[in-house]
Amino acid sequence: MAQEAPGEDQRAAGFQALVDADHRLEPRDWLPDRYRSMVLRQIAQHAHSEVIGMQPEGNWITRAPSLRRKAILLAKVQDEAGHGLYLYAAAETLGVAREELVARLHDGRQKYSSIFNYPTRTWADVGAIGWLVDGAAITNQLALTRTSYGPYARAMVRICREESFHQRQGFELLWALARGTEAQRRMAQDAVDRWWWPTLMMFGPPDARSPHTAQSMAWRIKRVSNDELRQRFVDMAVPQAAALGLTLPDPELRWNADRGHHDFGPIDWEEFQRVVGGDGPCNAERLRVHRAAHDDGAWVRAAAAAFAAKHRDPVAVPA
């Protein structure tokens, strides 16, 4: 007797059992549509963030104040382009091409981390991004090395190694400024003042108000909640700020011995919603630059495709 194909419910139960057993899911496995779309949304947002993040930091490559710092920053921005590539490749395992993901970024269906909607006004901002923003990213990404979707988890392992390097470089940049001239010290403090709160917002809304958290945790896409990751980050950053000799701009920040964690003041979630919604200082500029580069490059991609077709070049240049 022919065996009946498993029904949707059976497949879903089998899938959940694999997740619960901490099995790494691969593109060939049966995956619920909603799982696919949640993972795709997260990987694509992460890829877009790496690529858009090249803009605020790239803003200082041409003006870096020493050749050594220029080389470090250039290598860092290059790493981000590389992370964007791994992540787009991970997203493509879910059957959506990079060209389509870029189109979704441009028409607003997909987003990038809102942190990159803030401007890099001074050289110290490069240090603050490295120390705080990359520090927050690592906190989040270390948890994601255990995410249930295999291609994403593997990309995270590789990316975390490079990000921890970037964080140390950012810290060291601020360390030099904090021990430099009065103007340099002021520059460092001003950057930390401006980046601290937006960095705490990077972990997303509080768990109680996070729309995707419950399902995402159940499917082990997300392994640790927003609030817990935020707390881990604060606990890590406080002693580092003290070592730098810089102040974190929160009068309520203090050690709570009962909890074994630092307490911190309220986050301005209205600002977060406003910036996510498009009304941040650089939202329009970041997308304009990305669209312009994409549009200006259209003739180059067309030429590569035409050449490949003429010469049967096995390696066509992707869009």
Add this chain to the structure above:
Amino acid sequence: MTAATGPAVGAADRCAYALRLGDDALVLAQRLTEWSAHAPTLEEDLALENIALDLLGQARHLLTYAGAAEGQGRDEDRLAYWRDDGEFCNLQLVEQPNGDFAATMVRQWLFSTYQRLLYLALRASADPDLSAIGERGAKEAAYHLDHAANWVRRLGDGTEESHRRTEAALLGLWPFVAEMFSGDAVEARLVAAGVAVDGRALRPAFDAAVDAVLAEATLSRPEAAFTARGGRSGHHTEHLGHLLAEMQHLHRSHPGASW
């Protein structure tokens, strides 16, 4: 032969020579970084940043060498950030604006063709530091050349538009080619001492390499509308001043600061 290359002999010439090669690399690296986050594909962002990083590394070695040969305590940053445009000795080719992607790739291809030949020959320098710089630089330049020549082929033999843009880039940049092979008294003295490469002797190999790529790219060698000259002795196009203003501004705004 090595006796003629002791620190006292030809130190000023060796400093000048290293500054020329170092400034070529530094100025072109600076130009390439302007592409960051603006390239036609993410792969190309990565490639241009990678080439810029190699060139920046070469520049740092060469400027450090120049400062040591000069013996007045100038380090790489002192040389990069505190010289005015009249003291830069790069080829005018490398300071030309990026233009479109075709112009950037034609500029890179012409320069890397020249730089690879130069570094290959520099490996035989009697000066061990310059020889080491040539050894490493020749490998890097070979990658840069491979990348740029592939683009010149693709763009030249791609679409009508890419062909037209590449042809225009070639016409615009060809006047800056002759300067690479001009030679002068500093170079001649160092060539005689076995330290430097005779630039003039590289021209036939350059022409042969360029012609081969042009043929595949369905392009032809243009006539130079004029001949750029003077970069090696500090005479530059108007573009270099703007490039340096941007590069040097922050460093010079905080005299004496460490970064």
